[in-house]
Amino acid sequence: MAIIVYLETENGSFKKSALEVSSYGRKLADEKKTNLCGITFNSSDPFKIEKYGVEKLINIKTDHVFDAKIYADLLCKNFRDLGGTIFITGSSADSRFIFPIISILLDASYATNVVEFPSSISPLVLKRSVFTNKAFVFTELKNKHKIIGILNNSFGIFESERKLEVKDYISESLDSNVQVESIKEDGEKISIADAEIVVSGGRGLKGPENWNLVEDLAKTLGAATACSKPVSDMGWRPHSEHVGQTGKPVASNLYIAIGVSGAIQHLAGINASKCKVVINNDPEAPFFKAADYGVVGDAFDVVPKLIEGLKKFKSR
Ligand SMILES: Cc1cc2nc3c(=O)[nH]c(=O)nc-3n(C[C@H](O)[C@H](O)[C@H](O)COP(=O)(O)OP(=O)(O)OC[C@H]3O[C@@H](n4cnc5c(N)ncnc54)[C@H](O)[C@@H]3O)c2cc1C
Structure with missing residues (x-):
């Protein structure tokens, strides 16, 4: 029983x-x-x-x-x-x-x-x-x-x-139909599945050279990093970070999306997150309708200020 x-x-x-x-x-x-x-x-x-x-x-x-x-x-x-x-x-x-x-x-x-x-x-x-x-x-x-x-x-x-x-x-040795040829580590620092907080970046970040914004914010918060599908398709980020309907599901306590429009296929994978925060310079971006908190602004202005504010708060 x-x-x-x-x-x-x-x-x-x-x-x-x-x-x-x-x-x-x-x-x-x-x-x-x-x-x-x-x-x-x-x-x-x-x-x-x-x-x-x-x-x-x-x-x-x-x-x-x-x-x-x-x-x-x-x-x-x-x-x-x-x-x-x-x-x-x-x-x-x-x-x-x-x-x-x-x-x-x-x-x-x-x-x-x-x-x-x-x-x-x-x-x-x-x-x-x-x-x-x-x-x-x-x-x-x-x-x-x-x-x-x-x-x-x-x-x-x-x-x-x-x-x-x-x-x-x-366990005794059992017949298996699976054979591993090689293992490639995906390099995730904190796994998206286990993360309490996920910071995600979209095409609004313009290029891989700007991902320090996502990584710095994630590091400050102890979060995992994620991205939208086009970002991983273009090779800006590894496929292991792609979240959404065709990527990994996210059920974190906090999901911060930076420069992500909020297409239905993206939302499908992250909707189970408890609190969604969106940073986007277009007030009409569909993500705002799904968000708990939204910041209308340029990610290149907002995110460094957010990191600075969080660091100050943590050092108090
Ligand atoms: C069958 C199918 C499956 C799919 N599966 C997935 C999936 O699993 N996951 C997924 O993500 N997508 C998926 N997609 C793609 C999806 O439809 C969208 O195309 C994709 O999510 C858009 O990615 P994005 O938001 O990064 O880019 P965009 O749609 O280009 O959005 C970029 C956003 O950044 C904002 N922005 C631009 N500059 C700035 C700035 N300086 N500061 C702040 N914001 C800025 C813009 O206002 C815009 O809202 C799928 C599509 C199909 C057809």
């Missing part, structure tokens, strides 16, 4: 989203008066999750490269061994590959893009974002096994320490 959380790692460390998934699972386990167990791959510091309410953690040791089918099989086996009923995951690209497979293997109902703690526990009803955050639906999960996929930054991270037991599960 346990609740199981899938805790994603990157280079052996738990991702920020794993802490959020644990916090969500802890609260649900408390409401349902049951245990919270976690499953992770290759964690090098498993006891870090103790603070976030997990009582038992299976640390799967595998040298397989990411293969959704193999990861799904390993997660399913351990989910069953732990006596899981509800599986909670984040919304990374990898988990969006893995969990549809798990939902078939477990015959589980699966709700993606969950943005809040359940409005009802029994029956289990979840609020979900749909149509790129333009509307919400309430979905009831009816099957015996249930999967909740929560959207990053939608619940928050809360500490609630429990005594943690960690068990290693050594």
